[in-house]
Amino acid sequence: MKLERDDLLKLYRNMVLTRKTDESIIDGIKTGRVVSFFHSGQGHEATDVGGVTFLRKGDWAMAGVRGHGVGQAIAKGLAPREFLAEHCGKATGCCFGWSGFHTANLELGLPGYWGTVGTTFPITLGLGIACKKDGKGNVVVSYFGDGASGRGTLHEAFNMTSIYKLPVVWLCENNMLAINMPASEAVASKDVADLAYGYNMPGVVVDGQDVVAVAEAVMIAVERARAGDGPSLVECKTFRFRPHSEGGKMIRGYQPIPEEEIAEWRSKDPIVLFRKKLIEQGIAANVELDKIDGDAAAEIAVAEKFVAESPLADPERMFNSLYA
Amino acid sequence: MADINFARAISQALDEEMARDEKVYMIGEDVRAGVFTAQAGLVQKYGEERVIDTPISETAIAGSCLGAAIAGYRPVADMMFDDFMLICMDEMKNAAQWRFANGGFIKVPIVYRLPMGGYVGLGADHSRAMFSPVMHLAGMKVVVPSTPYDAKGLLKTAIRDDNPVCFFEHRLLYRTRGPVPEEEYLIPFGVADVKKEGSDLTIVALGYMVQWAMELAKEYEAKGVSIEVIDPRTLEPLDIDTIVKSVEKTGRVLLVEEDMTRCGATAEIGMQIMDRAFDSLDAPILRVGAKNFPIAGGPMEKLILPSKNDIITAIDKLLGR
Numbered sequence: 001m002k003l004e005r006d007d008l009l010k011l012y013r014n015m016v017l018t019r020k021t022d023e024s025i026i027d028g029i030k031t032g033r034v035v036s037f038f039h040s041g042q043g044h045e046a047t048d049v050g051g052v053t054f055l056r057k058g059d060w061a062m063a064g065v066r067g068h069g070v071g072q073a074i075a076k077g078l079a080p081r082e083f084l085a086e087h088c089g090k091a092t093g094c095c096f097g098w099s100g101f102h103t104a105n106l107e108l109g110l111p112g113y114w115g116t117v118g119t120t121f122p123i124t125l126g127l128g129i130a131c132k133k134d135g136k137g138n139v140v141v142s143y144f145g146d147g148a149s150g151r152g153t154l155h156e157a158f159n160m161t162s163i164y165k166l167p168v169v170w171l172c173e174n175n176m177l178a179i180n181m182p183a184s185e186a187v188a189s190k191d192v193a194d195l196a197y198g199y200n201m202p203g204v205v206v207d208g209q210d211v212v213a214v215a216e217a218v219m220i221a222v223e224r225a226r227a228g229d230g231p232s233l234v235e236c237k238t239f240r241f242r243p244h245s246e247g248g249k250m251i252r253g254y255q256p257i258p259e260e261e262i263a264e265w266r267s268k269d270p271i272v273l274f275r276k277k278l279i280e281q282g283i284a285a286n287v288e289l290d291k292i293d294g295d296a297a298a299e300i301a302v303a304e305k306f307v308a309e310s311p312l313a314d315p316e317r318m319f320n321s322l323y324a
Numbered sequence: 325m326a327d328i329n330f331a332r333a334i335s336q337a338l339d340e341e342m343a344r345d346e347k348v349y350m351i352g353e354d355v356r357a358g359v360f361t362a363q364a365g366l367v368q369k370y371g372e373e374r375v376i377d378t379p380i381s382e383t384a385i386a387g388s389c390l391g392a393a394i395a396g397y398r399p400v401a402d403m404m405f406d407d408f409m410l411i412c413m414d415e416m417k418n419a420a421q422w423r424f425a426n427g428g429f430i431k432v433p434i435v436y437r438l439p440m441g442g443y444v445g446l447g448a449d450h451s452r453a454m455f456s457p458v459m460h461l462a463g464m465k466v467v468v469p470s471t472p473y474d475a476k477g478l479l480k481t482a483i484r485d486d487n488p489v490c491f492f493e494h495r496l497l498y499r500t501r502g503p504v505p506e507e508e509y510l511i512p513f514g515v516a517d518v519k520k521e522g523s524d525l526t527i528v529a530l531g532y533m534v535q536w537a538m539e540l541a542k543e544y545e546a547k548g549v550s551i552e553v554i555d556p557r558t559l560e561p562l563d564i565d566t567i568v569k570s571v572e573k574t575g576r577v578l579l580v581e582e583d584m585t586r587c588g589a590t591a592e593i594g595m596q597i598m599d600r601a602f603d604s605l606d607a608p609i610l611r612v613g614a615k616n617f618p619i620a621g622g623p624m625e626k627l628i629l630p631s632k633n634d635i636i637t638a639i640d641k642l643l644g645r
């Protein structure tokens with residue numbers, strides 16, 4: 001897929017909006033607006049957004065645990081205010097405010113969120129079976145972490161998507177940490193992408209801080225999936241800028257991660273890097289990008305006001321929701 | 325006796341048992357750092373060979389405990405959230421049944437530590453109290469401590485038991501404090517603790533709910549109502565005798581748990597009271613527990629989990645007030 005100027009600006013906008021939504025949740029935790037915990041996705045914007053922005057409406061984006069799927073949701077067209085409202089327990093949230101922190105919207109291809117790591121593997125398999133049966137050429141892009149790759153569900157789902165040639169793109173966001181556990185001690189292979197070999201699917205490693213690299217790699221896998229050639233595995237090397245969950249500490253194993261190292265990670269901010277590239281390559285001017293930043297900030301400000309004025313989740317609706 | 329918190333009591337028990345018996349080891353996700361800080365400092369003391377950090381592999385954690393136990397070790401697994409034990413329910417069921425189904429001579433000493441519970445707003449995936457699912461695994465012992473003293477004494481007993489044990493630790497209890505002796509002690513399984521004596525009404529409460537029962541019993545005391553509070557401490561084995569004796573005295577009983585009432589631990593306890601003490605009952609047995617719903621996230625969880633008010637309403641109903 002050749003990315004045009006508009007496509008690139010779209011990537012930039014989605015990343016900025018994702019970051020600002022994430023920041024708004026963190027601010028909401030500090031001020032008490034947010035009713036649940038939060039696992040910030042800062043640092044992951046290029047992978048979250050890059051793998052989803054160019055999907056079609058009928059395609060599914062299955063998020064992993066990080067960021068509660070904020071980037072994937074925004075790239076799929078969910079209004080940030082629905083994400084914010086859900087985290088604030090408001091009836092206007094995408095799950096009507098009683099989930100605490102889940103994201104779902106079937107029309108947009110967001111199948112729902114679940115906090116149990118690795119649950120997404122077999123669910124993705126099922127979405128893939130459905131896409132194949134539908135015969136409309138739709139695909140699933142399914143995110144998981146380096147930590148999630150330890151779950152046995154991965155094996156069953158990787159194997160079956162491959163033998164059934166299902167239209168699935170497995171997207172590993174390898175931030176080298178699972179809570180405090182370093183991937184170097186938890187993943188036996190050098191790269192998670194190496195697993196692809198055993199399942200007879202293509203596996204590639206890309207720079208997860210480079211949104212264009214992510215988008216291009218994923219779209220190659222998407223085209224392959226649409227053509228009926230089966231699943232692929234794209235591993236994006238990335239960084240988790242913040243603690244596992246807000247209020248926690250940056251620990252590796254059981255030792256604090258040195259400040260200099262965190263600073264080094266943060267110097268690879270995918271938004272800053274992309275902005276620099278857009279300007280250096282003469283694709284966009286500073287003012288244009290400033291306007292996108294400003295628009296995103298304004299959208300979040302309006303969304304925060306909307307959320308503040310929204311009613312709390314409706315107990316009656318909740319209690320009527322157990323059975324269909 | 326020093327006052328220490330529940331988390332400290334747990335780590336003392338682990339520390340003492342690991343020092344006593346080198347066959348004891350810990351395994352689980354982030355056990356070196358300790359997600360709920362109940363094992364701080366142990367990796368420094370015992371090394372990574374005995375404080376084994378794993379990938380996110382619940383099936384392997386639970387199932388490997390069975391293998392190591394058969395081979396003579398005494399693993400203590402940390403499942404981080406009891407919700408996640410459902411991932412490895414087959415392995416835990418196998419651990420429970422291995423001895424019986426293989427001639428009755430194999431020892432399976434495993435402790436599955438199960439941090440658990442609601443009132444933290446963590447939603448449907450991280451909040452359940454799940455006592456009854458493991459009560460269904462014949463061969464599994466089930467422990468639900470409510471104080472630092474009980475947590476330490478029961479965990480030490482659990483580690484020394486030659487059978488698999490599910491050990492539930494409510495997250496809101498970790499910071500609660502209570503007296504714990506300096507000298508070593510063990511608390512046997514199957515011995516309920518009468519946390520407070522009383523004559524008008526018996527409350528049998530589990531885990532975190534014991535705290536509420538105690539607070540309310542004190543409030544009612546001031547109003548001239550004498551409530552007896554019983555903490556069974558272990559659900560398998562269950563000390564029904566102590567409960568029955570109390571019901572024979574008071575004639576009224578309220579059962580309180582955080583899990584869903586449908587098929588909950590209290591359903592079992594209530595039925596056993598019916599069997600044993602029907603003639604002593606002056607009023608129907610009442611239960612307070614979670615509604616038969618998944619746990620909602622954020623503040624909406626309050627509508628599903630039992631509240632203190634639910635307990636007050638039930639007490640007043642039992643007393644005919």
Ligand SMILES: Cc1ncc(C[n+]2csc(CCOP(=O)(O)OP(=O)(O)O)c2C)c(N)n1
Pocket residue numbers: 065066115116117118144145146147148149173175177178179240353380382404408411
């Ligand atoms: C089955 C299961 N085990 C443990 C946890 C606790 N937990 C939540 S996130 C997480 C780490 C996930 O790491 P990774 O998959 O690399 O994703 P990341 O958080 O780094 O984005 C763990 C262990 C969980 N939610 N589900």
